[in-house]
Amino acid sequence: MASTDPQESVQELSPLPKVLVPKIPPSFCIIGEEPFTSTKFQYLKAYESPLPLDQFLATHAHSVKAILSTASAPVTADLLQLLPAVRLVVTTSAGLNQIDLPECRRRGIAVANVATVYSADVADLAVGLLIDVLRKISASNRYVKQGNWPTRGDYPLGSKLGGKRVGIVGLGNIGYEVAKRLEAFGCCISYNSRKKKPYVSYPFYENVCELAANCDALIICCGLTDQTRHLINKEVLSALGKKGVIVNIGRGPIIDEKEMVRFLMEGKIAGAGLDVFENEPDVAKEFFALDNVVLSPHCAVFTPESVKDLSELVVGNLEAFFSNKPLLSEYVDE
Amino acid sequence: MASTDPQESVQELSPLPKVLVPKIPPSFCIIGEEPFTSTKFQYLKAYESPLPLDQFLATHAHSVKAILSTASAPVTADLLQLLPAVRLVVTTSAGLNQIDLPECRRRGIAVANVATVYSADVADLAVGLLIDVLRKISASNRYVKQGNWPTRGDYPLGSKLGGKRVGIVGLGNIGYEVAKRLEAFGCCISYNSRKKKPYVSYPFYENVCELAANCDALIICCGLTDQTRHLINKEVLSALGKKGVIVNIGRGPIIDEKEMVRFLMEGKIAGAGLDVFENEPDVAKEFFALDNVVLSPHCAVFTPESVKDLSELVVGNLEAFFSNKPLLSEYVDE
Incomplete structure (x- = not known):
């Protein structure tokens, strides 16, 4: 399906691999987005698009190779169904309970967690x-x-x-x-x-x-x-x-x-x-x-210092993935 | 000087060595006085006497062998002047700034501190x-x-x-x-x-x-x-x-x-x-x-658990002193 939004088209035309960001990660708000960026991939920020999420997803269905997930952006079987090219979920949350891990496993999708950052x-x-x-x-x-x-x-x-x-x-x-x-x-x-x-x-x-x-x-x-x-x-x-x-x-x-x-x-x-x-x-x-x-208002995981460490891990995982190298922090179910 | 107070006289008549307690130690209030008592010595509690302090001290001048000092009960040169038989000051406070250490040294009075209790x-x-x-x-x-x-x-x-x-x-x-x-x-x-x-x-x-x-x-x-x-x-x-x-x-x-x-x-x-x-x-x-x-209201030093440890140290120091044994926690100026 061709995009009708000029900005969407520009994103689509870029040769860089695409990473879906369904909701803005709290960490972007804390230290800014810049530490999370890379010349090796491009974020598709659903939350910045004027399109409704399902339409946005349909537009990019086949180009999204990875998802950047947060605690408030669940990765469900329904979502994965819409994005057949996804092979990696990187999370910025300490827990993984918002990710449908069995479905990821079934589809051969790798999951990178925050390791010991927090x-x-x-x-x-x-x-x-x-x-x-x-x-x-x-x-x-x-x-x-x-x-x-x-x-x-x-x-x-x-x-x-x-x-x-x-x-x-x-x-x-x-x-x-x-x-x-x-x-x-x-x-x-x-x-x-x-x-x-x-x-x-x-x-x-x-x-x-x-x-x-x-x-x-x-x-x-x-x-x-x-x-x-x-x-x-x-x-x-x-x-x-x-x-x-x-x-x-x-x-x-x-x-x-x-x-x-x-x-x-x-x-x-x-x-x-x-x-x-x-x-x-x-x-x-x-x-x-x-x-x-x-x-305490659910702030145990966060200090600006640890979010900086997180940004390096997220970028490192995504760059490794797009270079066919081993992930820095692959989640392996015990 | 003979005591005019019957209770004073009883205290005076006891054969046990006397330890002056000028003010009630906070630790007595926290876990009670009992853990601080011993069959080897007797406390002279100035704060329980109806006599004014100087008169109380004069009454017991020659029988007081040791002083139990607290942060709010200074051991000054003037006090020591009135109690010529004192040879030991035991403190319940973490600091020693309320004790005239040079005067103690001059008079050959030992000082026992709280060691590492707090x-x-x-x-x-x-x-x-x-x-x-x-x-x-x-x-x-x-x-x-x-x-x-x-x-x-x-x-x-x-x-x-x-x-x-x-x-x-x-x-x-x-x-x-x-x-x-x-x-x-x-x-x-x-x-x-x-x-x-x-x-x-x-x-x-x-x-x-x-x-x-x-x-x-x-x-x-x-x-x-x-x-x-x-x-x-x-x-x-x-x-x-x-x-x-x-x-x-x-x-x-x-x-x-x-x-x-x-x-x-x-x-x-x-x-x-x-x-x-x-x-x-x-x-x-x-x-x-x-x-x-x-x-925080100056409560770093205290928990009921550490006051219990303190009572053992205080009693141990006083019993050692009255048995001519080495103090458990003698303060030595560096």
């Missing part, structure tokens, strides 16, 4: 949230800034990090970075994962409930899958207990949020540090009044 | 404050809790810890614990101290201004002395520069607070995390409105 930032925020909840940093900051210290005296003390038994739920790159940091604080690490990792000596719990029962804090570091949705349910929260703290930097739906709200409000767990929520950006209002809950 | 907690809070300022945890928590996320969109991104050049001012126990933790985050550590430490490989700067000029963040971990008062002045803050962050878990007067307020308000440094202030508990009100400043 791991350090996510781990830093996870540790920051844990320290904040245990040592009451945000809450006492508010207390001092409201002028309460001279009139109402000392703020209630927090709790020590050293010796705390911290359970990592999902010991991938991010979980491992969290564990490494918390070891420096004298925390005792154990973990739950799909399978026992042969290369780590931390105690492994096959059952997340058992992990929770043996921990003072849980840090949710796994991805969202059908298996992990509401993995942290009433039973796990009960096992964690009223002195237990939970930190979530994975994905909101991994925790049954309604149950967690109830546990927090009834003092059945001690606190929470949350970067992700079931229904972002709408956060359960019950959290707002709880001093033992620290909320 | 180091981990202080270091944890220092790192927590640094992560908070760099990754904007308290500020974005407030943003989310005020319901701004759905209506006003994403909160401005923070900055990465990895690769940050962090300068430790004062590489004692606490400074070393901070450095150890920040290494796990990929920070590049350097330091300023009274003298170069032979046992560490971090770059040493003899001059704190030069350290600041070569760092993205300064963490103040030194004690307060005549030499460190206003050590962090206009010149050091200028050298740190407008992208620089400062964390203070030492003592308030180490920083020229008026200058720091000015630098923060004029955007000449990027942020601050402060547990200590020049005039506690009165905090400069200019800080209250600054989102890039995180305030």
Whole structure:
């Protein structure tokens, strides 16, 4: 189908291989688009076209060789159906849950993930949230800034990090970075994962409930899958207990949020540090009044420094692909 | 001089050696007095006596063998003059600036400090404050809790810890614990101290201004002395520069607070995390409105867990002293 838009025609005529960008990646907004560009390929930015998406896709159906996917731009079987020439999906999101991986595999489409680009930032925020909840940093900051210290005296003390038994739920790159940091604080690490990792000596719990029962804090570091949705349910929260703290930097739906709200409000767990929520950006209002809950607007993965690293990885993957070289960070399903 | 108070007389008659407690230690309030007690000595609690302090001291002048000092109970030359039998000062405070150390030395009075009891907690809070300022945890928590996320969109991104050049001012126990933790985050550590430490490989700067000029963040971990008062002045803050962050878990007067307020308000440094202030508990009100400043009510040293450790150390030092054994944590001036 020939394009009716002059700009579309120019894009179509360029000899460079085409990469579809369905929605503008947040990373383009953070450090600009320039670090993501290359002389070896060309972006087809659906979000800049006046055409409706399906028409835009139809126009470029046979020229799109790769897709740059973001968390909010799902790569579905329907989308892939429309783009028969696609052989690569590169994602800028830490999770892959927006990509239909079985369909990619079926069609022989490779997937390049963000590798460890975000791991350090996510781990830093996870540790920051844990320290904040245990040592009451945000809450006492508010207390001092409201002028309460001279009139109402000392703020209630927090709790020590050293010796705390911290359970990592999902010991991938991010979980491992969290564990490494918390070891420096004298925390005792154990973990739950799909399978026992042969290369780590931390105690492994096959059952997340058992992990929770043996921990003072849980840090949710796994991805969202059908298996992990509401993995942290009433039973796990009960096992964690009223002195237990939970930190979530994975994905909101991994925790049954309604149950967690109830546990927090009834003092059945001690606190929470949350970067992700079931229904972002709408956060359960019950959290707002709880001093033992620290909320972060899903920003764990991002700093300008890591987005710069991401741009190099994205460009590197696309250039490698179009030069028939191995991808820098090919996702391989275990 | 004979006591006129019956309770005083009972205390005086006990055969146990006497330890003067001029003011109630905060640690007694946190975990109770019981963990600090012993069958080997007896506390003389001036704060519980109806007598004025000088009269109380006169009553017990010759029986007081040791003093339990706190941050707010100075051990001055005048006090020691009144208590000629004192041979030991045990402190519950991290700093020793309230104790007249030269006078103790002159009188042959030993000083037992808190050793490393508080180091981990202080270091944890220092790192927590640094992560908070760099990754904007308290500020974005407030943003989310005020319901701004759905209506006003994403909160401005923070900055990465990895690769940050962090300068430790004062590489004692606490400074070393901070450095150890920040290494796990990929920070590049350097330091300023009274003298170069032979046992560490971090770059040493003899001059704190030069350290600041070569760092993205300064963490103040030194004690307060005549030499460190206003050590962090206009010149050091200028050298740190407008992208620089400062964390203070030492003592308030180490920083020229008026200058720091000015630098923060004029955007000449990027942020601050402060547990200590020049005039506690009165905090400069200019800080209250600054989102890039995180305030903590001088609670870095304390968690219930570390106070328990402290009680064991205090009792251990006093029991050792009264049994003519070596102190567990004798302070030795370098």
